[in-house]
Amino acid sequence: MEEKDFSVQREAMVDYQLHNRGITDTAVLNAMRRVPREAFVPRELREFAYEDTALPLAAGQTITQPYFVAMMVEALNLNGGERVLDVGMGSGYLAAVLGSIAGEVYSIERIGELAEAAQQRLTSQGFTNVEVKAGDGSRGWPDRAPFDAILVAAGAPSVPTALKEQLKIGGRLVMPIGPDETAQELVRITRVSADEYESQDLADVRFVPLIGEGGWRRASPRPQRSFGRRRDSNEDTELAAQIAAVAEPFDSVDELPLDGLLERIGDRRVVLIGESSHGTSEFYRARQRITRALIEEKGFDFVAIEGDWPDVARIDHYVRHAEHPPSEWQAFARFPVWMWRNEEVREFVDWLRVHNADRRADERVGFHGLDLYSLYNSIREILNYLDEVDPQTAAVARERYGCLTPFQSDPATYARAALNPGYATCEAPVLKMLQDLQRRDQEYAEHDGERFLDAVQNARLVANAEEYYRSMFYGSRSAWNLRDTHMFETLEELLAHHGEGSRAVVWAHNSHVGNARATDMSRRGEFNIGELCRARFGDEAYLIGFGTHTGTVAAASNWDSPMEVKEVRPSLEKSYENLCHQTGRAGFILPLETGSDKRVVRGLSHPRLERAIGVIYRPETERQSHYFEATLTAQFDEYIWVERSRAVTPLTTASLRGAPDTYPFGL
Ligand code: SAH
Numbered sequence: 001m002e003e004k005d006f007s008v009q010r011e012a013m014v015d016y017q018l019h020n021r022g023i024t025d026t027a028v029l030n031a032m033r034r035v036p037r038e039a040f041v042p043r044e045l046r047e048f049a050y051e052d053t054a055l056p057l058a059a060g061q062t063i064t065q066p067y068f069v070a071m072m073v074e075a076l077n078l079n080g081g082e083r084v085l086d087v088g089m090g091s092g093y094l095a096a097v098l099g100s101i102a103g104e105v106y107s108i109e110r111i112g113e114l115a116e117a118a119q120q121r122l123t124s125q126g127f128t129n130v131e132v133k134a135g136d137g138s139r140g141w142p143d144r145a146p147f148d149a150i151l152v153a154a155g156a157p158s159v160p161t162a163l164k165e166q167l168k169i170g171g172r173l174v175m176p177i178g179p180d181e182t183a184q185e186l187v188r189i190t191r192v193s194a195d196e197y198e199s200q201d202l203a204d205v206r207f208v209p210l211i212g213e214g215g216w217r218r219a220s221p222r223p224q225r226s227f228g229r230r231r232d233s234n235e236d237t238e239l240a241a242q243i244a245a246v247a248e249p250f251d252s253v254d255e256l257p258l259d260g261l262l263e264r265i266g267d268r269r270v271v272l273i274g275e276s277s278h279g280t281s282e283f284y285r286a287r288q289r290i291t292r293a294l295i296e297e298k299g300f301d302f303v304a305i306e307g308d309w310p311d312v313a314r315i316d317h318y319v320r321h322a323e324h325p326p327s328e329w330q331a332f333a334r335f336p337v338w339m340w341r342n343e344e345v346r347e348f349v350d351w352l353r354v355h356n357a358d359r360r361a362d363e364r365v366g367f368h369g370l371d372l373y374s375l376y377n378s379i380r381e382i383l384n385y386l387d388e389v390d391p392q393t394a395a396v397a398r399e400r401y402g403c404l405t406p407f408q409s410d411p412a413t414y415a416r417a418a419l420n421p422g423y424a425t426c427e428a429p430v431l432k433m434l435q436d437l438q439r440r441d442q443e444y445a446e447h448d449g450e451r452f453l454d455a456v457q458n459a460r461l462v463a464n465a466e467e468y469y470r471s472m473f474y475g476s477r478s479a480w481n482l483r484d485t486h487m488f489e490t491l492e493e494l495l496a497h498h499g500e501g502s503r504a505v506v507w508a509h510n511s512h513v514g515n516a517r518a519t520d521m522s523r524r525g526e527f528n529i530g531e532l533c534r535a536r537f538g539d540e541a542y543l544i545g546f547g548t549h550t551g552t553v554a555a556a557s558n559w560d561s562p563m564e565v566k567e568v569r570p571s572l573e574k575s576y577e578n579l580c581h582q583t584g585r586a587g588f589i590l591p592l593e594t595g596s597d598k599r600v601v602r603g604l605s606h607p608r609l610e611r612a613i614g615v616i617y618r619p620e621t622e623r624q625s626h627y628f629e630a631t632l633t634a635q636f637d638e639y640i641w642v643e644r645s646r647a648v649t650p651l652t653t654a655s656l657r658g659a660p661d662t663y664p665f666g667l
Pocket residue numbers: 061062063064087088089090091092093094095108109110111114135136137138153154208209210211212213215
């Protein structure tokens with residue numbers, strides 16, 4: 001097989017992920033310029049070797065994100081020639097980086113199979129100064145002690161005593177410490193004298209647990225390991241039969257049975273409806289049927305979707321027959337256009353407009369966007385609004401938002417600029433603008449409540465998007481959390497705006513809607529709107545998820561690449577999807593609440609694999625890029641299954657010919 005040259009990506013990784021983020025130690029930067037990370041990641045993940053993320057390794061372990069490798073090694077203050085202990089060797093990448101700088105490295109890995117593979121990689125890369133052994137590194141390596149530096153790449157409740165004892169006076173130890181197995185603080189301990197240690201906090205991190213005498217005592221019952229539990233295939237066959245017996249079957253989503261579902265939803269306030277891809281027709285159609293029923297039979301007040309506020313505001317203008325004209329730019333024009341600009345959504349939008357037509361303005365059902373990618377369209381909307389109602393403030397706003405203008409073509413570059421020490425970020429001016437607008441509440445709201453809401457939401461979006469782009473650079477966790485926090489705040493604002501007791505339907509991907517606590521996400525420190533709703537509204541929030549076995553899906557191969565209709569691979573064995581597939585049903589609705597069938601709920605409450613397809617689908621690396629672990633019963637209140645699904649139909653110019661000027665999807 002042809003070997004790809006990764007040197008350009010490696011250089012870029014060092015420049016953007018390390019140097020621009022404040023790693024300055026040239027020994028560390030040079031070592032990471034030399035060690036080929038692609039040789040340390042599993043073969044099928046090589047193309048991701050220089051992504052800004054941790055990667056999965058055999059035996060449920062992970063290879064540390066490059067940025068944290070650099071941060072940890074830098075914190076050891078190595079000058080060359082030192083004797084270093086590396087605990088939790090994993091892939092061996094960190095050992096290789098250490099070996100390129102220090103004199104001798106002693107690496108310990110608990111899992112024999114990993115130690116062996118890592119040893120082979122180091123040998124084939126020509127490292128002769130790294131000694132490897134399999135065993136419990138929380139006890140250190142007494143034969144080789146004392147060490148100038150110790151690095152531990154796994155988390156423990158406290159620093160193992162043995163390691164502290166094996167540190168030379170003046171030596172440094174860097175490791176993640178935290179009271180639970182999923183979240184730690186990266187700390188540096190310096191031994192200042194025989195019995196004195198100084199400690200310094202470096203960063204919030206998530207590492208796998210250090211398992212052993214000086215760490216966590218045994219493999220924890222977290223999903224990651226319990227997943228490995230042998231599940232008898234007979235057990236699954238039985239469970240599938242039980243599911244088939246209790247689930248409410250349907251042949252087509254167009255005839256979705258709604259009575260049971262509506263009854264279970266009762267008078268809850270917020271219903272979040274997911275999707276396990278951004279391009280499956282059945283999910284959109286089922287979601288719309290449910291939403292229509294919620295509106296018609298239960299009087300829900302608005303729908304809020306995973307789309308950008310100003311784009312979705314155009315749909316809102318249209319469906320609520322608003323008087324002021326929508327703005328002129330092309331809404332939903334950014335990648336991925338098919339996600340909302342499709343026949344399925346159009347059908348709902350047209351229905352909603354008719355539904356609203358003969359209702360009083362204040363009784364019309366709204367349609368709103370929760371997402372924050374529309375930084376510049378939002379700025380333009382705020383300026384348009386202020387120009388009209390308050391030209392003086394508009395001038396101030398122009399100046400403040402001017403700070404962000406140079407990055408218009410690629411907001412992500414803002415993040416890079418903002419990283420330069422001494423660069424004045426736009427944080428203060430955009431926050432000031434939001435606060436100013438909020439303070440004018442009374443004054444402007446009298447003018448026009450709806451339009452004022454629109455301006456404030458756009459200002460909130462700009463403030464959160466500014467922070468989002470700035471933090472995007474530090475790794476995906478905080479950026480993801482900011483985005484879902486923004487979605488949640490927007491939802492809360494909307495509930496307040498629509499008045500006391502108002503009720504909302506949310507449409508977003510399963511990964512936003514399903515409680516993050518029940519999935520891998522929480523291990524990475526990520527939460528989502530489903531989790532935030534659960535915390536805020538308790539039982540008043542109802543979470544509905546979707547899944548499918550096979551069929552086609554509209555998705556791209558890369559960000560900004562064209563949409564393709566791709567074949568969805570049949571679901572993997574041992575996944576929830578495969579279990580549902582074994583029911584032999586074309587489709588069903590399955591209640592997962594405790595009140596539901598006990599055996600089914602119990603059977604489904606062990607973690608399994610679950611598939612998520614976003615706007616990108618890469619069948620080639622499906623297991624790594626699209627499956628994660630989750631506990632379905634804790635993730636959703638209800639699960640809707642479609643055995644065989646089809647791609648959504650994107651709107652084309654021809655399909656919109658003759659649409660009125662105000663039509664939200666105008667091309
Ligand atoms: N730095 C590594 C990251 C490995 S993840 C890399 O970049 O590849 C942490 C590793 O610590 C896992 O491989 C895990 O098996 C190992 N580990 C956990 N407890 C351990 C212990 N007590 N002794 C040695 N290794 C341990």
